Amino acid sequence: MTLLAVEGLTKRFGGVLAAKSVSFALDEGEMLAIIGPNGAGKSTTFNMVGGQLRPDGGSVMLAGKDVTGLPSRALCRMGVGRTFQVAQTFLSFSVLGNVQMALLAHHGQTRQLLSDAAVMHRDAALALLDRVGMAAQAGRPIGELAYGDVKRVELAIALAAAPRLLLMDEPTAGMAPSERTALMALVAGIARAERIGVLFTEHDMDAVFAHADRILVLVRGEIIARGSPEEVRADPEVQRVYLGHSGTRAAGRARRPVHG
Amino acid sequence: MEWSFLLVQALSGLASASSLFVIASGLTIVFGVTRIVNFAHGSFYMLGAYLAVTIVPWLLEFDRSPTLFFVGVLASALVVGLLGVAMEMLLLRRIYRVPELFQLLATFGVVLIVQDLVQLAWGPMDIPGPRAPGLRHGVTILDQRFPAYELFLIVVGPAVLALLWLLMHRTRFGVLIRAATQDREMVGALGVNQAMLFTGTLFLGAALAGLGGALQIPRISANAHMDLSVITEAFVVTVIGGMGSVPGAFIAALLIGLLQAFGVLIFPKITLVLVFLLMAAVLVVKPWGLLGRPEAAAGRAVLPEGILDPGRMDWAGKVLAVVALAVMLALPLIDAYAVKVGTEVLIFALAAVSLNFLVGNGGIVSFGHAAYFGLGAYGAGLLVVKAGLPMEPALIAAPIAGGLAAALFGFFVVRLSGIYLAMLTMAFAQIAYAVVFQWVEVTGGDNGLVGVWPSHWAASREVYHYLTAVLTLAAIVFLRRVIHAPFGATLRAARDSAQRADAIGIDVRMHRWLGFTLAGAAAGLAGGLYAFSKGSIDPTLLGIPMSVDFLSMILLGGIQSVLGPVAGAAAFHSLKDFFLPLTDHWRLLLGLSIIAMVLVFPRGLAGAFASLRRRPA
Amino acid sequence: MTRITLPRRALGAAALATLARPAFAQATPIRIGELNSYSRMAAFAVPYRNAMQLAQDAVNAAGGVMGGRPMELVFRDDGSTPGDAVRVAEELLTRENVAFLAGTFLSNVGLAVADFANQRKRLFLATEPLTDAITMAQGNRYTFRVRPGTYMQTKMLIEAIRGKTAKRWAIVAPNYEYGQSAAANFKRMLGDAIPGAEIVAEQFPALGRVDAGATVGALAQSRPDGIFNVLFGPDLTAFVREGNTRGLFERRTVVSLLTGEPEYLIPLGDETPEGWIVTGYAPDQIDAPPAHKAFIEAYKARFNDTPRLGSLLGYVTVQIIANLLNKANTLETEALVNALAGLATDTIVGGVSMRALDHQGTLGTWVGETTLSRGKGTMKNARYADGANYMFSETEVRAARPPA
Known part of the structure; x- marks a missing residue:
């Protein structure tokens, strides 16, 4: 079933067309990657879907509802979770506190004045941390964690709202190669198990070709190719414009661990 | 022409x-x-x-x-x-x-x-x-x-x-x-x-x-x-x-x-x-001024300045709190003047805690907190002087006046952040100051209004001191509770990362606005109590020097601590009270002490206390 | 202290002071709390305090008060805000055990302390605040004021322009109570002094922040025949300079409150305009009675400076206090208040009594014209306007003052 349907999204900054009539759809449990060179409009498209940017034209439909231009907080309540290119967490909170905070927000309890926040949703938060493999670190200040672990916590935060759609902007940026594979495998596992649709942008071709069900290639604000990893890899236009030789090699290499 | x-x-x-x-x-x-x-x-x-x-x-x-x-x-x-x-x-x-x-x-x-x-x-x-x-x-x-x-x-x-x-x-x-x-x-x-x-x-x-x-x-x-x-x-x-x-x-x-x-x-x-x-x-x-540019978002690993994990009060903190409380209640044993100063310390402590609720807990740096303190005082004072009401309803009106003003100004304030937010709070405080200063028929202008005295039963210094103690301590305990509650945590979360807060479904502006209003109401209560302790109200209560005093108190106490501002208020007010009669050059001494404090205790008294305790014996 | 010009009385007093000290060792001093803005308003408050000390020494040298007890003024900075001042007043009463309070400069501070005194039922002798409210709408049983207030001084100027031909008047006043109430008084009384006169412009620049160019331009535009000025301090200097350059004061009658006081005249220097009709004090120009002359000399000798208006006020205040203590011969507040109401004191400027009706002192001030003499501003043709002739009328007082 179609979870997210994006139709003709357009955005311009001054004279520059950052996104030109971008359309795509995403099913439940599907992982869709947007790739493209720097400045291709990946983040612009992403932010229009995620509510950080208001599109100049086009529409975003979530499970049949028009959510075009809704702010991030409204999208969250409709089941859209989000992680950022530079992980955004609550630095003064503990790991557990971060997830508890997300659960408080999810349950609409943020205006309570007298209850004790530290004991609320403890178990649920621990369970979420357990799912991303971070339960052991629950009591530590999040600022002390390695960056890869912060990204995992951010995933737990995003999952706290029980999302149907997860938007992940360069989920593996800034991580060590070994951490990247593990994180993407974790995301893919959760997405498939819970039928969560995942839309992500990524620079790391290994991650993209290993985990995406489908790929969109964006160049100068336009989609120049779309399809399964195999189709995209084989597309001569994509090879010429974006992947080049090293990219093609990565694309070929990436398939092996999964299928081979 | x-x-x-x-x-x-x-x-x-x-x-x-x-x-x-x-x-x-x-x-x-x-x-x-x-x-x-x-x-x-x-x-x-x-x-x-x-x-x-x-x-x-x-x-x-x-x-x-x-x-x-x-x-x-x-x-x-x-x-x-x-x-x-x-x-x-x-x-x-x-x-x-x-x-x-x-x-x-x-x-x-x-x-x-x-x-x-x-x-x-x-x-x-x-x-x-x-x-x-x-x-x-x-x-x-x-x-x-x-x-x-x-x-x-x-x-x-x-x-x-x-x-x-x-x-x-x-x-x-x-x-x-x-x-x-x-x-x-x-x-x-x-x-x-x-x-x-x-x-x-x-x-x-x-x-x-x-x-x-x-x-x-x-x-x-x-x-x-x-x-x-x-x-x-x-x-x-x-x-x-x-x-x-x-x-x-x-x-x-x-x-x-x-x-x-x-x-x-x-x-x-x-x-x-x-x-x-x-x-x-x-x-x-134009939130960044005519030709200004938005402040860059905070760097990725910078811990915010302010209250971190509030945590539980440990035994040392509890002992300290009990001793401070005992001293406050025992002041009448010293002399009448000590009671007077003690009353003022309690009032300033509430004002400082309410400011730190914004600054330390919410990252909302207000340069104009005195506006809500002062408007609370005017709300109470006007009811007594102009409407002839007794102290009790006037003290209820004080937080309402402070809260309403904060709700009105806060609506615009929470749209900004950082130094621009601070400057807008200052501008609103100056506007409130000017209104109070110039609306002579109602507010008495710069002369202010006199005759704001407590009801008969609370007229003695001692009774008023205990009344103030009950109200301010209740308000401080309440604010502390709110800081530990989901609402306080939400303000902290929004301070740490507004983007993340937004993404988990929090309406950041709305929460900041509510927080601003709550802090304004608490400051208003403090202002009302202050008016009755002085018997008069006048525009200096809303002035920039008053706002600076409040900031000094929370910084001296430590903005990363929930109750540090209480210590800061006590220390700052005692310092001023100590220097004022000493010499005509009390400003010099006060200035030197402020600088010394910034250099010696860059994290405030609470920070110094904490690091002292962490040091191995 | 050995200058020959020093009057014999002062010399005698000095000698007595050294002799008399041991005698006081047994007698407990009578302490009076004096709070003022010594820090923020040092230009006014310090010469005031100097003269008070001078007067206190003279009183003690002459045998003290209440049958040989020394009087001792306890000076405190009032922090220049009502909140601080009330706390300081409390400290003076409870810790320093002063018999009563005196002082204050700023009107809002004076009013707050006055109401505090009323609440605590302790005597307060306000010295410098000018606001009419302190003896009128917000007057109370325990508060008295020495200095002639805004109304009295404005009335003195009004009398000085009675019968002049200037019909079109412009007003410039600082935008706060003192300025507004002086302007209102002037408007109210102008028609009485000059029939048919009208106000054609009013400017109220913010205190301490006059935009002199814009203000002078706006005043000149209204083409007035006369200007009533209430600006003082730095605002006045800026206004006078701008006005001089632009010719604002040429061929116009200018009346100006307080400008003749040395506190404000000295900073004008060689810019002092010629012929402004002002209230003030020019110790070297006035025809002072001998006691006053002696005071001027003693002040100059001790502080190497000419006395200011504040100095005169401080000296007179101490004389009134000493007289009060001797008359009442007790430190009990109600008796002090009763004794002070209507108390007539022979001071260095002549008789000053504290009118029982509104607790306003009849101390006057000098009205004269500004002039430039050897590069410095001073007053000419100055005459002492006895405050008794410029008080609020009895009906006005009864209407404004809350019933005791």
Whole structure:
């Protein structure tokens, strides 16, 4: 079933067309990657879907509802979770506190004045941390964690709202190669198990070709190719414009661990 | 009105604008590079004037020539520039790493010190400066006479703007200033000697302030109040123009100069509030000022300054709290005056905790918290004096008045962040101050209203002390509880990362607005209690010095601690009470203590207490 | 203290002071709390305090008060805000055990302390605040004021321009209570002094922040025949300079409150305008009675400076206090209040009584014209306007003052 349907999204900054009539759809449990060179409009498209940017034209439909231009907080309540290119967490909170905070927000309890926040949703938060493999670190200040672990916590935060759609902007940026594979495998596992649709942008071709069900290639604000990893890899236009030789090699290499 | 008159009036406005720009340009450059909101900039202006009224007449003894006059003016500016260097090297350099608010407080300490030093050096009398030789006369413009010196001033502003432009674009120093204004970290990355850059910037900024002051001596006498009267206007100019933007400051100064020149024709009584109305309007429409750029989002791994994980109170904290409570309740055993001071400490403690609820817990730095304290006092006082109600309903009205005002102003305030937010809170506080000051029929104007005394049963110092203790402690305990509750956690979360808060479904503005209102209500209660402890209300309760006092209290106590501000209020108020009767130069001592505190306890008393306990025995 | 010009009485007093000290060792001093803005308003408050000390020494040298007890003024800074001042007043009463309070400069501080005194039922002798409210709408049983208030001084100026021909008047006043109430008083009384006179312009620049060019331009535009000025301090200097250059004061009658006081006249220097009709005090120009002359000389000798108006006020205040203590011969508040109401004191400027009706002192001030003499501003043709002739009328007082 179609979870997210994006139709003709357009955005311009001054004279520059950052996104030109971008359309795509995403099913439940599907992982869709947007790739493209720097400045291709990946983040612009992403932010229009995620509510950080208001599109100049086009529409975003979530499970049949028009959510075009809704702010991030409204999208969250409709089941859209989000992680950022530079992980955004609550630095003064503990790991557990971060997830508890997300659960408080999810349950609409943020205006309570007298209850004790530290004991609320403890178990649920621990369970979420357990799912991303971070339960052991629950009591530590999040600022002390390695960056890869912060990204995992951010995933737990995003999952706290029980999302149907997860938007992940360069989920593996800034991580060590070994951490990247593990994180993407974790995301893919959760997405498939819970039928969560995942839309992500990524620079790391290994991650993209290993985990995406489908790929969109964006160049100068336009989609120049779309399809399964195999189709995209084989597309001569994509090879010429974006992947080049090293990219093609990565694309070929990436398939092996999964299928081979 | 004739055209000639309008023209001359416009020229008057331009002359004021030009003078204002010279001063504000220095402030905005210093802010751009160091990110320090330099209260002492007004002191440099004042020093420029005092030096000029000393140096220039001495030079004119040799020869009454225009050249020597301007040599004297420039020499004064250079000396002030060197004083700026001294301040950078002796003070600022030590505190670049402490929270921004501390730097602000330290510069306010410098203001207090300079005020007293100037009086010690030059005496308390205003000192008139000489007029500029060759520019003493009036020039007739379309049958209106206009001072030649002001024509000259009109030229100075654009000339300074042009020279600054050349400096910024044609010298390495200037290029570095621009780079640092745009991205501080980049300068560090370039391997630039940051200390030299900052020292140079302070020299430039202070020299511009000094030049501004020195240029004024043919118009106004050097006097001990000129520092604070200019600094608020200079702030307004930099904020309207966009902090860090020199051309922005130029445009803003023009706007303000002309607004005042023509404003006095239409609204001769609105002089107090005109510039602040303009500033509030600009910030509501253009949150970063006319030519400013949004502040870059916080770096990825910078721990926020403020309350971290509030945690439980440990045994030492509990012992301390119990001892403090016991002392407060036992004060009547000492003497009546101790009770009086104790009552005030309790009231200020509530005001400080409510401010830290915003600053420490919400990252909402309010420069105008006294507005809600003062409006609470007026809410209560007016009910007693004008409506004849007794104390009890008036004390209920106080938090409502403070809360309503905070809700109204907060609606606009929470749209901004960082220093612009702080400046908007200051603008609103000044507007509230001006309204209270000028609405004589209702508020009694600057004389205020008297007769705000407690009900008969609470009239004695002791009973009122215990009443205050019950109410303030209940409010403080409540605020502490809220900080631990989901609402407090949500404000902290939004402070840490507004983006993340938004993404998990939190309406950040709404929560900040509610938090602002709650803090305003708590401050209002404190204000109401204060009014009944003094028997009178007057506009100083809403003034900038009062807001600065509150900030000093929370910084002294430690903004990263929930109850630190209580200790800060006690320490600050006791300090002031100790110095005030001691000497006429209590401001000097207070300023020195503030600076000493910033240097010795950069994390406040609570921080010092915590690190003391962490140290192995 | 050995200058020959020093009057014999002062010399005698000085000698007595050294002799008399041991005698006081047994007698407990009578302490009076004096709070003022010594820090923020040092230009006014310090000469005031100097003269108070001078007067206190003279009183003690002459045998003290209440049958040989020394009087001792306890000076405190009032912090220049009502909140601080009330706390300081409390400290003086409870810790320093002063018999009563005196002082204050700023009107809002004076009013707050007055109401505090009323609440605590302790005597407060306000010295410098000018606001009419302190003896009128917000007057109370325990508060008295020495200095002639805004209304009285404005009335003195009004009398000085009675019958002049200037019909079109412009007003410039600082935008706060003192300025507004002076302007209102002037408007109210102007028609009485000059029939047919009208106000053609009013300017109220912010206190301490006058935009002199814009203000002078706006005033000149209204083409007045006369100008009533209430600006003082740095605002006045800026206004006068701008006005001089632009010719605002040429061929116009200018009346100006307080400008003749040395506190404000000295900073004008060689810019002092010629012929403004002002209230003030020019110690070297006035025809003072001998006691007054002696005071001026003693002040100059001790502080190497000419006395200011504040000095005169301080000296007179101490004389009134000493007289009060001797008359009442008790420190009990109600008795002090009763004794002070209507108390007539022979001071260095002549008789000053504290009118029982509104607790306003009849101390006057000098009305004269500003003039430039050897590069310095001073007053000429100054005459002492006895405050008794410029008080609020009995009906006005009864209408405004809350019933005791």
